[in-house]
Amino acid sequence: MESKIRLSGITRESVVDGLGFRYVLYAQGCPHRCKGCHNPSTHSFEGGELVDVENIVYDIKKYTMLDGITCSGGECFEKAEQFAFIAKEVKAMGLNVWAYTGYTLEEILLYQNDRSGWNDFIKYIDVLVDGRYQEDHKDLSLCFRGSTNQRLIDMQRTLHTGEISLFQI
Numbered sequence: 001m002e003s004k005i006r007l008s009g010i011t012r013e014s015v016v017d018g019l020g021f022r023y024v025l026y027a028q029g030c031p032h033r034c035k036g037c038h039n040p041s042t043h044s045f046e047g048g049e050l051v052d053v054e055n056i057v058y059d060i061k062k063y064t065m066l067d068g069i070t071c072s073g074g075e076c077f078e079k080a081e082q083f084a085f086i087a088k089e090v091k092a093m094g095l096n097v098w099a100y101t102g103y104t105l106e107e108i109l110l111y112q113n114d115r116s117g118w119n120d121f122i123k124y125i126d127v128l129v130d131g132r133y134q135e136d137h138k139d140l141s142l143c144f145r146g147s148t149n150q151r152l153i154d155m156q157r158t159l160h161t162g163e164i165s166l167f168q169i
């Protein structure tokens with residue numbers, strides 16, 4: 001595994017990227033190019049900054065009030081090996097893991113064996129917010145998602161039962 005991950009940024013104590021206090025990692029690079037995307041500067045795979053995953057885990061340990069981390073973007077599944085490493089370490093600390101992706105869960109399950117790190121990453125995700133942002137389905141009243149096509153999925157229950165289980169807030 002490449003030990004560095006290209007990030008567009010880090011927010012160390014967020015309350016808007018999932019439940020509770022969260023350490024948020026924004027991947028640099030996204031192939032989806034959703035119309036109306038709020039983070040177009042994250043689309044290029046060249047920008048941002050390369051950060052060592054061990055240093056990220058070390059930094060997360062300093063924030064003792066955290067409930068979990070959120071893997072966001074950009075597209076975090078384009079950096080799935082590195083996010084899987086971070087997520088595994090974070091779970092061992094007793095924190096939870098949320099991940100935002102433009103891929104649908106169905107796409108992830110279809111390609112999980114072909115794409116590097118996908119199989120591993122989904123094992124550590126508690127809540128997956130899936131699907132591309134669809135401007136014509138935008139709804140400002142939604143919690144933790146931008147458009148109605150996106151879902152908050154209880155990933156562990158879904159993997160365990162084989163049926164999509166939505167996360168209840």
Ligand code: SF4
Nearest residue numbers: 030033034037074102
């Ligand atoms: S998946 Fe997210 S970051 Fe990528 S284009 Fe869509 S809204 Fe923007």
